[in-house]
Amino acid sequence: MITAERKPMEELIECLKPYHRILLVGCNECVTVCAAGGRKEVGILSSALQMAFKTEGKNLEVKEITLERQCDPEYVEELVTHIDQAEAVMSMACGCGVQEIARRFKDKPVYPAVNTTFMGASERQGVWAERCQGCGECVLGLTGGICPIARCSKQLLNGPCGGSTNGKCEVDPDIDCAWQLIWDRLKALGLEDRYEENIPAKDWRTGRGGGPRKIIREDLVK
Amino acid sequence: MENFEPTIVAFCCHYCAYTAADMAGSKRLCYPSNVKIIRVPCSGKVDSIHILKALEMGADGVYVAGCLEGDCHFKNGNIEASKRVAYIKKLLDEINIGGERVEMVLMSAGMGERFAQTAVDMTEKIRKLGPNPVKSASKADHAA
Amino acid sequence: MQDQNMLKQNHTVLVIGGGVAGIRAAMDLAESKRDVVLIDKAYSIGGLMTQLDRTFPTNNCDLCTLSPNLSESGRQLHIELMAMTQVAEVQGEAGNFKLKLITEPRFIDLEKCTACGDCFNKYPECVRFTPGLDHRAPTCMRYPQAIPHAFSIDIEKCKDIDGLVKVCKADAILPEDTQKVQEVDVGAIVLAPGAEVFDPGKLDSLGYATNPDVVTSLEYERILSASGPTQGELVRPSDGKQPDKIAWIQCVGSRSLHEGAASYCSSACCMFALKEAIVTKERFQDSIETAIFYMDMRTFGKDYELYLNRAKNDFDIRLSRSRPHSVLRNPETASLSITYTPDDSNTNVTEDFDMVVLSTGFKVSQDVQDLAVKLGIELNEHHFAKTDSFSPVATSKSGIYVCGMFESPKDIPETMVQASAAAFCASKDLSVTAELSESVEEFPPERDVSQEPLRIGVFVCDCGLNIGGVIDAKGLADYAGTLPDVIVSEMIGHGCSRESLVHIENTIIEKNLNRVVIGGCSPRTHETKFQDALRRAGLNKYLVEIANIRDQDTWVHFDHPDDAFIKAKELIRMATISVALSRPLTDNIFPMNKDVLVVGGGVTGMNAALGMADMGFKVYLAERSGELGGVAKKIHKTIEGDDVQAYVKDLINKTMQHDRIEVINNAFIVDHTGMPGMFKTGFQIAPQMFYRQIEHGVTILATGALPNKPEEYLLGEHKNVMTQLDMDAMIENHPDEIKGLTNIVMIQCVGSRCPENPNCSRICCQSAIKNALRIRELNSTAKIFILYRDMRTYGFYEDYYKKARELGVIFVRYGADEPPEVQAVGEQLKVTFYDSILRRNVSVYSDCLCLSTGLIADEESSEDLGRIFHIPKTIDNYFLEDHIKLRPIDLSVPGFFVAGTAHAPKTIRECIAQAQAAASRAHSMLGRDTLNLGAAIARVEGEKCAACLICVRACPFSIPFINEDGYSEIDPAKCHGCGICAAVCPAKAIQLMQYEDDQIMAKLTGLLERVN
Missing domain, CATH: 3.50.50.60 (FAD/NAD(P)-binding domain)
Known part of the structure; x- marks a missing residue:
């Protein structure tokens, strides 16, 4: 899932200052699951924004809508009936959703309400952690199912580095050393030999090195 | 400002605080009429939005009253509510409404005295804080 | 019979x-x-x-x-x-x-009387009142919550009947009422x-009739009572001063040979006196001195010994073992003099008290x-x-x-x-x-109201003076009439009276109302009443909202009636706006599983099982051992002489042959789920330990207690040292050996009333006397000594205690701090003890030492079962009932009941009564065919659900799950209705019925709409 968290209120209030009527759009996918931009967070933000405006003696009309998925044009189309009444749109979806709205409604300013952070998993209720960086060339098969790109602070392909102490990363003692995890897991699987093999340098063109990426499925393309 | 009478909403758990409020009644324990009670089945049922909306609609203070720790009829609803109240306090600080306008209190069904005392304390505290800025600003707005 | x-x-x-x-x-x-x-x-x-x-x-x-x-x-x-x-x-x-x-004629119409008190205020002499000390309580009903909640007129004392009739606004006085x-x-x-309580007036030596400061324990209770004659002030009746020193004299009219007095023990008075002394001490601490004069301190009930210890140790209540013969007024000080012989002395002491309480027995x-x-x-x-x-x-x-x-x-x-x-x-x-x-x-x-426009009726109670005395109830009703969609708005007297309810029903029908608001007292106590009224008028019961005007407004803001009125308007507005959004709901009703699980196959378990089976219920009787019977199998006779073995044998036969009882021997309970009316309990059954699960609606725990065998006084080491159970068997099976004995010593409280097992085992005093009397029947010459701390032959067992003394059984008291000592001298046992009358040590060479070891909780099973069933235990490992006073059989988990010695030590007869009682409680629960879980359950709107799992993780009872369609599902049969899932759902896809978000928002609007 793509995770996100709400921007500081101050920043949100600042960018909405010129407006009196906005559309606040949530998304019922990833940001709902990570409790950043679902129907409930839309309600909370809407109320908080209106109060913040009122304390300044101003009024902000907020129309709350939560779309099934903001990164699909068909769902974004549902905003058509409301867009005219709003001077601006604030999106609580990840960056994909924000851009989809910007693409569809060319004459409306759109602002993100959340910072899209990473692709992650929920460790437990209320805690999400980064797991994938979308590098385009997955190495998990070599590393025991633990990603050194997303989970090693240095993205080392052949770790660990000298900063690994008692299984923790020198960047932050709360971060597990990914290479310690990889080694422990390979050992548990009886695949210690694999650790000895050098992973060759990565071709970053499949990552962001080659510019923005696109996937085309010929069988589905219309 | 001297004659400011705050309006306070208390979300009270049916099993403890609401019963304690009734108990305060049977014992004729007086407390300020500023406190208005909304009954909920468990303090864990109180949504962050309910607290925000109360303030947005003009309440000067809000508190959630749940059972004593370990006494929740539903195991941990009171703990959940406490966490939620703490989260809302931070958000309110961010928008300059002031987190201290919102509180979580715990009591058992038999604590009529504590209910009354909480109402007195909360009213006193909010009176000191002054009116909810949302309300006073919008009044000024209307006047203008 | x-x-x-x-x-x-x-x-x-x-x-x-x-x-x-x-x-x-x-x-x-x-x-x-x-x-x-x-x-x-x-x-x-x-x-x-x-x-x-x-x-x-x-x-x-x-x-x-x-x-x-x-x-x-x-x-x-x-x-x-x-x-x-x-x-x-x-x-x-x-x-x-x-x-x-x-x-008898009451001269009051029960239907009309609202217990307003007008008759009593104007004509106090006409109204009947009786309890304790004849001063009148603030209210002349027997107690504030009296049922019927109505007065009663003493017409003969009433001189102005016409005036009385007129003073009643409810028109409830019936001067012509007849038998x-x-x-x-x-x-x-x-x-x-x-x-009734014994009248101590007959005992002139105690001065009850002549001395106002000598009161009975029930009168003292009235003096302490907040609703009593002094409104809870502790004052001496003679001069209205607070006493500094109070004495209780026990066994007045009980254990007595006086004319009109009873020879039995009244059982409850020792605890009664301790309680009064503790309450007195709690209120006045060191400023008051309390002393209890007693013969034997009989605190034999569940946890009562702990209470006695608290009285002695924490409250410093003096317990003096002696029976004062008289209470005299000291002419110099006007105090009351008591002369008595302290336990450790041979000389009389005279002591003055300000008040004397007589612990009068029952007859x-x-x-x-x-x-x-x-x-x-x-x-x-x-x-x-x-x-x-x-x-x-x-x-x-x-x-x-x-x-x-x-x-x-x-x-x-x-x-x-x-x-x-x-x-x-x-x-x-x-x-x-x-x-x-x-x-x-x-x-x-x-009636289907879904298509109807809103028609709200508001009814404001004045509740006597409770509401109407503080605010203008009529004005409140008038205000309600101005609110949107309110068709009818009226003030009614007591909304909960039958008359008013009928009026509300009729108004609903006549005016075609589809929502109702009641402004009155707490919904906690009265919601059901009004819900029933709606049902009778053909409306769904969830279309009513109650504004708590009394308990949360007029009762607590009576000091500021204007503010109370403003708040009452807000509460009415809140209820009116919220009721507009209420929807008809259906209670979640499930069929009740009527099968019964009884755990424990002793006398208690079998009685409970047979009781339920005879009533037509299927009973599973789970017994841990290989056979039924329990501890009773080791007992031969009751003190009354009844044959226990024959009884147990007959009970086992009936149980085994009953076609509705399935006995599961060698059964160990390993798991348990569900809720009352739909439990599932899993067993492992020895010796193969195969698993079996049964479904049942209620559970009766009759797991019993264990005969105690403490390692004291050479028990288990010397062949002539035995327990009372061994003695019982010896009398039955080897009477010849009994006939050969010359000196038998019994020691009481072995392994009971001690730090390891602090409570009294209750049964041992009577069982020692039972065995002593049976020994005496076989052997008229043997000397029998019973060394005791307090003889606790409560109730009619006192008769046997008296009989034993008459037959020459020697009773010697010992203190907890100087217990008897026992030494083996060959076949014999030398028992040395302190005799407080001779004031020296005495040794007896005994050929049989019999220890009253009593019972001890079965810690292992109460620990295991307590954990599996979530049932709390006392500190000495008996199951802890829900309410020690009023619900001694119900456990804190609904659908669970306890009986027999798993609750506390008791005799067979008491176990049988408790087994029948547990069956009664179980039966009353199974009297319902269905289980109503109410309407407050969480409902998921599938299209909104993001299947995020937050509700699945947040539910305290792990009820929600993601179903095959990919959204969260909550089984209404299992939902407890807390609403935590609804509050955490990030997609707002869950609503708790009865407390939907829009209704809570409506309440906020109602409360706050004028604030802005």
């Missing part, structure tokens, strides 16, 4: 006596769908207990715990309550009694007439003895109802059962146990056809 198979014709039970016993019995019967006529000679029910200030051992206020019971009995559909009513004549047999009942005679036909009778009143004659039941030599060892609540006459004090003197928990037991036996007599008499209130079909 009861014949089960006779033809039953009538399904009503008459309960005589409206004290706690009668109320409990009536409620159990009513819940089991038996019709009950409950009569009491007093003008309100509640009996003796309503006069108490606090009860032991929790020192809680009684009224607060009792009054919910009282109001329940007023509410039950199956109960017809007749106050001021007595039995005049009885005819017929079990199954078909014909009685003539006489009801009414009516005949009732009933199938069975439960006697709960209670007892059966002449009225009740006359009633017994009318009913044709036998009484024992003390005039209590005669029952036998194995049928503790059955009288000598079939179809008539007894409970409470009339069976024997006892405290409240035991009274509650017997009340349920008697209800069960009576219920069982009617079981053949009684199930037909289903009289659940039938409601008309619900």
